[in-house]
Amino acid sequence: MPDPKPRLLVLTSTFPRWRDDVEPPFVFELSRRLTDAFDITVLTPRAPGSLECETLDGLHVIRFPYFIRRWENLATHGGGILNRLRANPLNYLLVPPFLIGQTWALIxxxxxxxxxxxxxxxxxxxGIVALIARRLARHPVPSVCTSHGGDLFALRGRLFRAMKRAVLRASARISVVSAAMRDEVLALGIDAEKVEVIPMGVDLHKRFTPDPRVAREANALLFVGRLVEKKxxxxxxxxxxxxxxxxxxxHLTIAGGGPLEPELRLLADASGIGDHVDFRGMVAQSDLPDLYRRATLFVAPFRVAGSGDQEGFPLVPLEAIGCGCPLVCGEIVAFGEVIRHDREAILIPPDDHAALAKAVIALLGDPARRDRLAADARARCRESFDWDSIAIRYAGLLKNALPPSDVKPT
Incomplete structure (x- = not known):
């Protein structure tokens, strides 16, 4: 009999509610690629319409309840927890039952x-739930914590700083999705040897790929993502x-939903451009490649939000790159780590809509430059950020955090 695989418990608040959900799937995509090395159970919040227990692609999924089912939407379909709170102060009433529900479920x-x-x-x-639950359950299981950006950049003040430091110090290993985030973690006094930069991945070999049979539309701009300030x-x-x-x-297609959608619709109408903007809403992952393949340009004017929140890693632009779509993006630190200005994309200063317009106009009028940028970007990113290579790096990180007796020879 072969040795049993180590048992890994994944904690997340962002996870598909069902197969091919419109919710961001990056935790699911990573976890399912680790099932060869680990026996994995995912603990995630329940949502209206979701099952409480199921198996998805080899993952055991447990969804914990925390309120009346039809109102269990704090973590889904609205830009994530932080943006749900900013959009409606009444959502703060869900925070205590959410934390208690997840902590009790973990115990x-x-x-x-x-x-x-x-x-x-x-x-x-x-991270803080894992810290509390392990102590209350008197379970010394080691933990690895992955920060994706908003939790590190946006949560300010002494209390949040102390909470982040406590989680990081209690973690056996830490991963962040960009070098800029690593600097932020080290500034909290964390041992550099515990911290590793590993981005999330994109399926650049099967799903997000060019299709020469699909013709790009003329002067078609595309944005995909949550409708929140940092986008x-x-x-x-x-x-x-x-x-x-x-x-x-x-024509501009906006594929995504979030708390700013009503405000953005009003802005489009007030600017007299409503007939040129299609608010498509949340789009299933299976439908995204077709959007990327038909667009003339993918435009993502990333910025640092007033709260300090910013992209930890430009996952959606990488999907567009995989499909051969040229990019115009805001030049935040994390994006500059992935691609270079005028070599794989056009990067514009954040919060400068005049520079954004100038860059878009220039690329719409230069098909040869668009083709060069798209080809160079795909060549640069295809091997570095495909899920297969990223999953290998995460598997190594997690195995290094196992107690010595649980590490099996490879």
């Missing part, structure tokens, strides 16, 4: 079975009138 899971390792996605809330969609809408002066048939 029960820890007491029922033996676990070799916990992998907590986000410092807060999952900068308002800047894109402010830039569009200037673009329309140069190319009157330009």
């Amino acid at each position: 029960r899971v820890l007491r029922r079975s033996h676990w070799d390792l916990i992998h907590a996605h986000w410092l807060i809330p999952q 900068g969609v308002d800047l894109l809408l402010q830039a569009l009138p200037q673009v329309l002066q140069a190319y009157p048939d330009t």
